[in-house]
Amino acid sequence: MNSLKKKKQQIRRQDNVILFPGVGERLLEQAHAYAESYQYDLACEAFAEALRYIEGDEISLSVYAYSLYEIRAFKQAKEVCEELLAIGPTMYFEAMELYLTISMQLREFKQVEKLIETLLDEDAIPENQLEKFQRLKNLNAEIANNQLLQQETQQQNNAEFSIVHFLQLSQYEQLQVIYQLTDTNIRPIVQPLIQVIENEAIHPFIRSLTLILLVEQQVNTEIFVEKFQQQRTVNPAHLAVPTELPQYQAIEANIKACLEKDPTTLEMVQQLLAKHAIVTYPFEWLAYDAEDVAQSYIDYVHMLFGQVQEMDYEIIEFLQQLETFSELH
DSSP: OHHHHHHHHHOEEETTEEEOTTHHHHHHHHHHHHHHTTOHHHHHHHHHHHTTTSOOOHHHHHHHHHHHHHTTOHHHHHHHHHHHHHTOOTTHHHHHHHHHHHHHHTTOHHHHHHHHHHHHHTTOSOGGGHHHHHHHHHHHHHHHHHHHHHHHHHHHHHHHOOHHHHHTSOHHHHHHHHHHTTTSOOGGGHHHHHHHHHOTTSOHHHHHHHHHHHHHTTOOOOEEEEETTEEEEEOGGGOOOGGGSHHHHHHHHHHHHHTTTOHHHHHHHHHHHHHHHHHHTTSOSTTOOHHHHHHHHHHHHHHHTTOOOOOOHHHHHHHHHHHHHTOOO
């Protein structure tokens, strides 16, 4: 009777789930086994489950943080590292090294610089590691400063960008403005960019490049586009870039099949195709058949070299029009 009573007392409840003695410990053992066999995703699952029932010790938290780092769960890894550092681990410096590495992955360069500075001030870094950590501090300081400069430049660009100012620029200057926005967050200036895309007075090539900016950053908004007597409302978040549109891929496949043994002509035709795809974007080659368009591109390039032959003059005329619209002044 006493034995039965003792067993009942050992059984606990958590979140309405009956827990038997040693559940947490067994899960921790399994987690360590997974980590030792490089199955870090399974190790993380087992550690997370185990730590619901028992407190993590220094070694378990260290391995858990490292496993999270290996599966690139950097935010969680940082939280576990902070928990580890809070208990004052015997291998404090090693834990701090992992914490700094994770912080760099999270691009928290200023924080890393400050932390290393504190460690240097407190003489917490082993003498044989001083030079390495001084270099690391300088590197993070430089990256943090560059980040700040980029943010200031972007804010300045955002403040300066307006449709009124944009319309006063030459086509070449407009093109440079759009190119400069390629590696920046364009969301603060989405509305003036939409005005560029919808303004028929702006060169179609520049309007297309602006639309591609929104597509590449998956901006979820509706834009009305009118080109070549066609109208369409598009959402950049659901739109493919020009080279991934179905008609483009069909035309390119036809061209490659026809010019397999003529690489020089193939390269010229592909360059034209890519350039024209931007001009017409988000539309393609109107209602023309892909095979006919492919053959017309080949005929067009042959015609440029004086090889006149029978061709579809309606499509050739359209390609000439696209070539005209590809030229900026």
